[in-house]
Amino acid sequence: MLPAPKLDDWPEITWEVGEGVRRVDLDTLTPEMVREWQPGDTVLLSGKLLTGRDAAHKRMIDMLAKGESLPVDLKNRFIYYVGPVDPVGDEVVGPAGPTTATRMDKFTRTLLEQTGLLGMVGKAERGPLAIEAIRDNQAVYLMAVGGAAYLVAQAIKKAEVIAFDDLGMEAIYEFEVEDMPVTVAVDHLGTSVHQTGPAKWKEIIAARG
Amino acid sequence: MTVIRQEDLIQSVADALQYISYYHPKDFIDAMNAAYEREENPAARDAIAQILINSRMCATGHRPICQDTGIVTVFVHVGMDVRWACELSLDDMINEGVRRAYTLPDNVLRASVLADPDGKRKNTGDNTPAVIHHKLVPGDTVEVHVAAKGGGSEAKSKFAMLNPSDSVVDWVLEQLPKMGAGWCPPGMLGIGIGGTAEKAMALAKEALLDPIDIQALQARGAGNRAEELRLELFDKVNQSGIGAQGGGLDHGARHQGQGLSDTCRQQAGGDHPQLRRHASCALYVGWQWGGRAAGTQARRLARNHLGSG
Numbered sequence: 001m002l003p004a005p006k007l008d009d010w011p012e013i014t015w016e017v018g019e020g021v022r023r024v025d026l027d028t029l030t031p032e033m034v035r036e037w038q039p040g041d042t043v044l045l046s047g048k049l050l051t052g053r054d055a056a057h058k059r060m061i062d063m064l065a066k067g068e069s070l071p072v073d074l075k076n077r078f079i080y081y082v083g084p085v086d087p088v089g090d091e092v093v094g095p096a097g098p099t100t101a102t103r104m105d106k107f108t109r110t111l112l113e114q115t116g117l118l119g120m121v122g123k124a125e126r127g128p129l130a131i132e133a134i135r136d137n138q139a140v141y142l143m144a145v146g147g148a149a150y151l152v153a154q155a156i157k158k159a160e161v162i163a164f165d166d167l168g169m170e171a172i173y174e175f176e177v178e179d180m181p182v183t184v185a186v187d188h189l190g191t192s193v194h195q196t197g198p199a200k201w202k203e204i205i206a207a208r209g
Numbered sequence: 210m211t212v213i214r215q216e217d218l219i220q221s222v223a224d225a226l227q228y229i230s231y232y233h234p235k236d237f238i239d240a241m242n243a244a245y246e247r248e249e250n251p252a253a254r255d256a257i258a259q260i261l262i263n264s265r266m267c268a269t270g271h272r273p274i275c276q277d278t279g280i281v282t283v284f285v286h287v288g289m290d291v292r293w294a295c296e297l298s299l300d301d302m303i304n305e306g307v308r309r310a311y312t313l314p315d316n317v318l319r320a321s322v323l324a325d326p327d328g329k330r331k332n333t334g335d336n337t338p339a340v341i342h343h344k345l346v347p348g349d350t351v352e353v354h355v356a357a358k359g360g361g362s363e364a365k366s367k368f369a370m371l372n373p374s375d376s377v378v379d380w381v382l383e384q385l386p387k388m389g390a391g392w393c394p395p396g397m398l399g400i401g402i403g404g405t406a407e408k409a410m411a412l413a414k415e416a417l418l419d420p421i422d423i424q425a426l427q428a429r430g431a432g433n434r435a436e437e438l439r440l441e442l443f444d445k446v447n448q449s450g451i452g453a454q455g456g457g458l459d460h461g462a463r464h465q466g467q468g469l470s471d472t473c474r475q476q477a478g479g480d481h482p483q484l485r486r487h488a489s490c491a492l493y494v495g496w497q498w499g500g501r502a503a504g505t506q507a508r509r510l511a512r513n514h515l516g517s518g
Contacts, residue, residue, distance in 0.1 A: 201450030
């Protein structure tokens with residue numbers, strides 16, 4: 001048998017919400033409120049959050065192209081890019097961290113413009129296509145921490161498949177979340193922390209020689 | 210003569226995959242904690258804190274570190290003196306172990322493998338088949354290394370055919386800004402140099418399995434060309450400002466500039482002029498040993514020695 005590690009191997013770290021964190025109710029959120037968010041802001045999301053990734057996006061875009069109506073109203077909603085692990089025991093959902101958002105870049109403009117989707121939650125940066133679409137539609141992109149999937153799942157209190165259940169983990173779920181930690185990565189003006197961040201830190205590091 | 214029984218091999222593979230789904234190895238935790246202590250960018254520090262808290266929760270909860278529980282990659286070293294008491298082929302046994310691990314009711318893992326990838330794209334349902342690399346070695350043991358590498362980092366793999374006068378360091382530094390952050394930095398770089406195209410890729414992947422010892426290497430200094438390259442890359446990569454959640458300082462766990470095994474150097478400098486003409490160079494990124502699973506892991510490996518069956 002493989003030996004189990006000792007719990008002492010892990011440092012005791014407590015995660016503290018910093019000052020100025022925004023607590024947001026997704027169920028009453030408006031486009032005006034989203035425009036107040038600044039790049040780099042920490043936001044704690046509560047309320048109903050939809051999910052969708054590659055296969056669900058492809059299918060929605062195909063349906064819109066054919067003039068069909070979507071099974072879910074996306075107006076003023078947020079989509080979380082995730083393909084969760086199935087739950088075990090009394091879990092509502094298994095580990096559910098964000099997946100790479102750039103894979104959804106090519107679908108973003110159509111969804112924002114044709115459905116009234118307000119924002120997205122995913123992992124890492126967005127490419128120029130998505131950033132321009134976000135700016136043009138005054139939307140927002142939030143990032144969760146890739147690799148903290150079990151921690152994120154603790155913020156999910158309910159999970160229900162509401163469309164495309166044949167897609168398995170890629171189906172559209174509706175999550176009920178409570179204080180899910182995310183960061184504003186692209187604000188409504190199209191400012192991306194993945195452009196400003198490395199540039200800023202490269203300078204800081206260089207200045208130290 | 211050592212006899213390897215079918216059930217032992219299958220269960221060992223299954224146990225190892227379950228193990229790496231919820232335990233980070235200690236060298237990874239230590240390096241990540243050192244990075245946490247040093248990091249000055251609040252956003253990056255916050256992300257590293259979440260990763261460490263998540264890691265501990267997974268260790269106690271026995272649930273996967275990341276929702277992307279990876280495609281299974283197996284490096285199996287078969288001692289030439291062992292005898293097999295098996296009906297299934299070696300690959301079929303390994304895949305049976307994958308099936309058993311990913312469908313275990315107490316800790317179901319995510320099935321992420323599709324059959325007919327350019328057609329029906331149907332999920333195989335149990336994460337089979339694994340990608341398996343075999344080596345026949347002297348001896349009477351079978352050694353199995355398993356990794357479950359997530360798509361977020363795997364999708365950032367790079368390959369180049371460099372000219373003899375090109376700089377490997379320059380090439381790596383040129384790739385990094387183009388890779389985005391989907392590989393979940395802070396993480397590891399695995400680099401393979403030499404051989405043919407597929408050989409360089411395999412070397413780069415295997416390099417991710419090495420222990421995280423860059424701090425020890427910095428302390429003792431480089432003893433050969435491969436170590437010089439690792440140190441140079443570590444310094445230069447960490448000056449880029451690329452880091453967790455939009456950038457930050459250098460992280461201990463990040464950018465180890467791994468790779469360059471003996472095999473690798475042999476391939477590049479061997480007696481085959483045709484191999485020297487172009488140094489094929491491959492770059493894999495990931496988290497060694499169970500990285501941040503999602504998207505990011507190059508999880509290593511539980512290492513199992515199967516002895517006398």
